[in-house]
Amino acid sequence: MTDMRRTILWVVFSMSLVLLWDAWNKHTGRPSFFSPPPATSSASAPAGGAPASAALPAPAAATGSGPAGASAISTQAAAPTASQKFTVRTDVLELTIDTQGGTITRAELLKYEDQQDRAKNVVLLDQSAERVYLAQSGLINRVDNGGAFPNHFTVMTPLPGERTLPEGREALTVTLESPEVNGLKYRKTYTLKRGTYAIDVRHEVVNVGSEPREPQLYLQLVRDGNPPPGESSFYYTFTGPALYTDAKKFHKIDFKDIAKGSAETAPPANDGWVAMVQHYFVSAWLNTQPQPREFRTAKVADNLYSIAMVQPLDAVAPGATKAVDTTLYIGPQEEKKLEALAPGLDLVKDYGWFTILSKPLFWLLDKLYGVLGNWGWAIVALVVLLKIAFYWLNASAYRSMAKMKAIAPRVQELRERYKDKPQQMQQEMMRIYREEKVNPMGGCLPILIQIPVFIALYWVLLSSVEMRNAPWIGWITDLSVKDPYYILPLLMTASTLLQTWLNPTPPDPVQAKMMWIMPLVFSVMFFFFPAGLVLYWLTNNILSIAQQWFINRQLGVK
Numbered sequence: 359m360t361d362m363r364r365t366i367l368w369v370v371f372s373m374s375l376v377l378l379w380d381a382w383n384k385h386t387g388r389p390s391f392f393s394p395p396p397a398t399s400s401a402s403a404p405a406g407g408a409p410a411s412a413a414l415p416a417p418a419a420a421t422g423s424g425p426a427g428a429s430a431i432s433t434q435a436a437a438p439t440a441s442q443k444f445t446v447r448t449d450v451l452e453l454t455i456d457t458q459g460g461t462i463t464r465a466e467l468l469k470y471e472d473q474q475d476r477a478k479n480v481v482l483l484d485q486s487a488e489r490v491y492l493a494q495s496g497l498i499n500r501v502d503n504g505g506a507f508p509n510h511f512t513v514m515t516p517l518p519g520e521r522t523l524p525e526g527r528e529a530l531t532v533t534l535e536s537p538e539v540n541g542l543k544y545r546k547t548y549t550l551k552r553g554t555y556a557i558d559v560r561h562e563v564v565n566v567g568s569e570p571r572e573p574q575l576y577l578q579l580v581r582d583g584n585p586p587p588g589e590s591s592f593y594y595t596f597t598g599p600a601l602y603t604d605a606k607k608f609h610k611i612d613f614k615d616i617a618k619g620s621a622e623t624a625p626p627a628n629d630g631w632v633a634m635v636q637h638y639f640v641s642a643w644l645n646t647q648p649q650p651r652e653f654r655t656a657k658v659a660d661n662l663y664s665i666a667m668v669q670p671l672d673a674v675a676p677g678a679t680k681a682v683d684t685t686l687y688i689g690p691q692e693e694k695k696l697e698a699l700a701p702g703l704d705l706v707k708d709y710g711w712f713t714i715l716s717k718p719l720f721w722l723l724d725k726l727y728g729v730l731g732n733w734g735w736a737i738v739a740l741v742v743l744l745k746i747a748f749y750w751l752n753a754s755a756y757r758s759m760a761k762m763k764a765i766a767p768r769v770q771e772l773r774e775r776y777k778d779k780p781q782q783m784q785q786e787m788m789r790i791y792r793e794e795k796v797n798p799m800g801g802c803l804p805i806l807i808q809i810p811v812f813i814a815l816y817w818v819l820l821s822s823v824e825m826r827n828a829p830w831i832g833w834i835t836d837l838s839v840k841d842p843y844y845i846l847p848l849l850m851t852a853s854t855l856l857q858t859w860l861n862p863t864p865p866d867p868v869q870a871k872m873m874w875i876m877p878l879v880f881s882v883m884f885f886f887f888p889a890g891l892v893l894y895w896l897t898n899n900i901l902s903i904a905q906q907w908f909i910n911r912q913l914g915v916k
Contacts, residue, residue, distance in 0.1 A: 440513045446532050448523040448550045451557075451688065456485075459510030460534040460546045462493040465688045467555070467639075471827055473839055474588045482639050482688055490662060491634070492580045493641060493686055497544055497563065500572040500670060507573050508536035508544035528552045541567025542674070548686075555689025556699055561682045565674040572673050575682055577643035578666035579634045580658065583613040586636045590886065593820060595637040596708050599665035601653050603630035608705040610635070616655045616663050623653040632667045635706045638823040638838075643667055644685040644700045690823040693720060707821050715814035716821075723818060733837055734830025737819065737890060741897040744815070745905070748808055753909060765790060812898070819890045830893065837890035844885055846892040851881035853899035857906070 441458035454464035465483035472478040483491045496509030508514075514534040523530040529551045536544040543566055549558040565571050585597055599611045606624040615621040624630065628650055633642035645651070651669045658664050674680045687699060697704040709716035719740070726736040768790055776783035819825060825838040833843055841847060854877040884892050 444516065444521060446521050446530065446548070446550065448530060449552055450555060451550060453548075453550075453688075455516075455532065455534070455548070457516060457534060458513050459494060459496055460514050460548075461510050462686075462688070465493075465641075467689060470690065473826070473836070480639070482641065489584070490580065490582045491641075493643070493688070494576075494578045494580060495546065495559070495561065495643075495684075496576055497542065497573040498576060498668070499540070500574050504572075505540040507542050507571070508539045509576075510578070512536045512539060512544070514544075514546070523550065523552060538566050540571070541565060541569060542571050542573060554695075555687055557686045557688065559684045559686050561684065563671065563674055563680045563682075565676050565678050568676050570673045570675050573671050573680075575669045575671060576666050577632065577645070577669075577684060577686075578664055579632060579641055579643065580662065580664045581634050583617075583661045583663055589637065593887070595820070597636045598634070599655060599663065600633045600635045600706060601630060601665065601667075602633075602700075602702040602705065603627040603653075604701065606630075608702050610708075611655060611665065613663050617657050621655045623655055626650060626652040629701070630667070631700055631703065632665045633703075633706055634665065635708070637821075638691055638826060639689065640687065640691050640696075640706045642687045642700075642703060642706070644687060644703070645669065645682070646685075646700055647683070649682075690826075691821070692823060693717075694724075707823075709814065709817045709821060712810055712814035712817060715811055716818050719811075719815050720818045720822065723822075724824075727824075732830065733825060733828040733890070734834065734893060737837075737894050738897050740815070741894055741901065744811065745898070745901045748811075749905070751807065753905065815894065816891065819894055820888065825888065825890045828890075830889070834889050834893075837893070838888045840886055841889045841892060846889055846896055847881065847884040847887075850884050850892055850896045850899065851877065853896060853903060854881060857899055857903055 441456055443454050443456050443463065446453045446455060450467065450469050452464075452466040452468060453462055455461070456463045462483055463485040464481065467480040467482060470480040472480050483493060485492060494510040496512070497507035498509065499505060499507055514536045517533040517535060519532060520530060521532070529549055531547060531549050533545060533547040535546075543564040545560075545562040545564065547560040547562070549560070551558075561575055563571075563573055563575075579599070581599075583598075589595065589597075596610055598613050599616070600609060601611070601624055602608050603624045605627060609622070609624065611621050611623070628648045629646075630651060630653070631642055631644045632653060633640050645667070649669055651667050654664075654666045654668060656664050656666075669682065671680050671682065685699065687696075687703075691707040693704045693707050696706065705713070722743070723736055723740050726739045727733055730736050730739060769787055772783055772786050772790070776786060819837075826836065828837045829835045830837060833845065834841065855874070858874060858877055884895065
């Protein structure tokens, strides 16, 4: 039993060192042990529409980006010099729209500060020297070699109207209209509403020709493969495309799989949406009406990737107009609001393997915040409630640890007496355990049962955008970034060492040293973790120490 525990501890310790060293390598710009180095090519391009020209699925025959036989998204482009950009602003969003295709080339979230520069706001979509991240839409022809239709290369004309949401108004409407291309005109209308990041987008297809036309509407998001600015090297959060259908459910797609041509999307369906996900924020094209659609991904340029939802439309007769209503969401991953917009959209808030536990934990955390009005105190209160819920389970573990601590001198004496007779030493140790009614592993099982709950809570705190810019007390003004003065990590380290001291000392000297070294090694990570996570672990440690000290005192263990 002792040898097995020693082996497990050494494995855990060794893997921890490897993971820490790998995290440090990534933090300092060196390659990871477990993945190839990221692409270093720039996703930038000259202003004037070049990135937009590249940012679309190329013809399926050339790249395999679409299903066999599917019509490719047209690559015919109007002269980029004819386009211009203009700004639209509400109380929560400032959008830059390019008249070339009516593409949204920049989206600034006015209620969220940039954590790298507090004087600026978060810019989610962008087209600059450093980043490319665009929301596009347009039409393609269902008929092979049937000619192009208006798409995100076509220079459109913005209709007159207000560009800033005035006081007292609840909505702002912006309409762009394309010229006639192959018998079709394409009219796109953005409706931005006060207080929301969900944009209603109406797509109208007008047949001004003399023949019926069979268009498809594509809704596309394009992004470079670089991680978001300021992303931590000490914990992983997903960045990349995602999609959802009722049959496939939520599905994330890695950029590297798209680059290799092995990305798995979803079969055609009558429901579903596509998105680009990163830590705390998301953009998504939604259509909640039951209409046929297919899903495509592509590497459209060096370090530039797209995900698109393509919807076939009924044939449009001459003189007729076909309209499709969709929603474009560009904003934070606010779970309750995302859930109300479309089925499964709340799943972009990544809880990892323990979603089934994380969702009720966030619900409870949100209720506590509603009562206390402070996310920091809500975290403390949630940990207190969890400790109460697991009180008797923890008590069983701590009693077992206390008894082990009480008989530790006798076990140590046996080890010295029978150090040359390991088999007899094990027999004598087991005799003592039976006489004292001590289970050497009794302190482990109750703790193992609770691990999934605390891992789920870890992901709740890591993933919740509500922690951004949320203060607690004094020097903690943002629970989503590290403690600026490292006070919480130092307290965390001290509490972990105190907890180690309260635990029984392993009879093996090597194990005993490891039990003191491991808390110090793990504490290194907490110096780089968000303050909210450290607060959660610190509160849990303090409550555990209090309960363990109380039980030790009850049993007369010094």
